[in-house]
Structures are given as structure tokens and as C-alpha cells.
Amino acid sequence: MRCARSRSRPTSRSALCMSRRRNLRRRDEMRTHSCILLFMLVTSAWVSAGAQTPASPEVAPAPVFEPPDTRPGRSTRLPRAWDGQPPLVPHSLRGLIPITATTNACVRCHGRVGATSGPPPAPPSHFIDLREAPGVARPQVAGARWNCTACHVPQTMAPPLVGTTFDGTARRPGR
Missing domain, CATH: 1.20.5 (Single alpha-helices involved in coiled-coils or other helix-helix interfaces)
Structure with missing residues (x-):
């Protein structure tokens, strides 16, 4: 050049x-x-392009351990592991989930206030909305407590997945 x-x-x-x-x-x-x-x-x-799409929140993933396939009212409840533990669900959740904003099959049986027979009712704290109206009991389950499976899981006799030294015998003060 x-x-x-x-x-x-x-x-x-x-x-x-x-x-x-x-x-x-x-x-x-x-x-x-x-x-x-x-x-x-x-x-x-x-x-x-090859990434997997995340599962829809309305589609429950397969459980790691299969809970007993029992109908409500047919099995015994396991004791709670520690004071304040949410109760375990003693029956299968087949046909009861997914829980959506408009449907919750759990409240059909457990959503009765003060029931003395039949399935155990949800405690009074589940009917109080601590954000909107603290201390005011409502006739229906509060929105923050609507998704039952966030705290309550099906019981299963599965071995622990990891070792633990947790001792659930300690009691909370005042109990």
C-alpha cells in the first residue's frame, strides 16, 4: 500500500x-x-435455549418420600417433634392440592371455628389477619394462613436425610 x-x-x-x-x-x-x-x-x-423452564407453582413436584395413601380420618397422627411444630397431615393430599387463591380443599373440613367433633379445626390464630386487623377473628381463614402446605406437610415414616443433633424436648417459656 x-x-x-x-x-x-x-x-x-x-x-x-x-x-x-x-x-x-x-x-x-x-x-x-x-x-x-x-x-x-x-x-x-x-x-x-437449552435451559429448562421452571415448574409452575400450581404443579407440585414429586415427593421425595411417598406418604401413606390414606383417606382423611383413616390413620393415626404422629406426635409433634417439638413444641410449636405445625401438625403433620395424617392423610394423603391426593386430590386436595394444588391450593390456589380461590380453592383450598383443606378448609372444607378444617375451616370450622370451634368444632368439637370430626377433623381437628384450624386454631383461632388462623382466622386472625395480623397485617390488616390484628386481634379481630374473621369467619374465614386469614389470607396469610391460606396456603396450608407452607407449614403443614404430610407425615411419613422416612429416615432423616441428614444427621442432626436437634433436641425438640425444650419448652418455650410460659408453656
Whole structure:
């Protein structure tokens, strides 16, 4: 490549050659950066295309241990492991979940206030909305307590998955 003198302004021949070389170097750097960016975009698109979509919250994952397939009222309740533990569900949840914003099969049996026979009712604390109206009992289960399976899980006689030194015999003060 031959460097020629510009007619618009007088400059030395070596200055023009250096300017053109600098421009060529910048163009090469831009191509390199563009290629790297394109490679990164294609790679990220390829990786994200193969990513699994998360499960819908309304579809329960398969349990690690299969709870006994018993109907409500047909099995005995296991004792609680510690004071204040939410009771375990002594029956199968098949047909009772998913719990959605509009449907909750648990409250059909356990949503009665002050029941003395039949399935154990939800405690009075489940009918008090601590955010909106603390201390006021409502006729239906409070919204924060609506998703029963957030605290109550089906009981199963599964061995512990990890070792533990937890001792649930300690009592809370005042109990």
C-alpha cells in the first residue's frame, strides 16, 4: 500500500502513512471486538435455549418420600417433634392440592371455628389477619394462613436425610 500526499492540507508523507496505519489498526480492533461480542451473544442464546423452564407453582413436584395413601380420618397422627411444630397431615393430599387463591380443599373440613367433633379445626390464630386487623377473628381463614402446605406437610415414616443433633424436648417459656 502506497501512502500519497493529501491535496487539501499540507502534511508530511510519513504523517499520512501513520494516520492510515492508525485507522487500519482501529478498524481491526473494532472487527475483533465485534466478533467477540457476536460470539458471546450467540453463546448466551444457545445456552438459554437449552435451559429448562421452571415448574409452575400450581404443579407440585414429586415427593421425595411417598406418604401413606390414606383417606382423611383413616390413620393415626404422629406426635409433634417439638413444641410449636405445625401438625403433620395424617392423610394423603391426593386430590386436595394444588391450593390456589380461590380453592383450598383443606378448609372444607378444617375451616370450622370451634368444632368439637370430626377433623381437628384450624386454631383461632388462623382466622386472625395480623397485617390488616390484628386481634379481630374473621369467619374465614386469614389470607396469610391460606396456603396450608407452607407449614403443614404430610407425615411419613422416612429416615432423616441428614444427621442432626436437634433436641425438640425444650419448652418455650410460659408453656
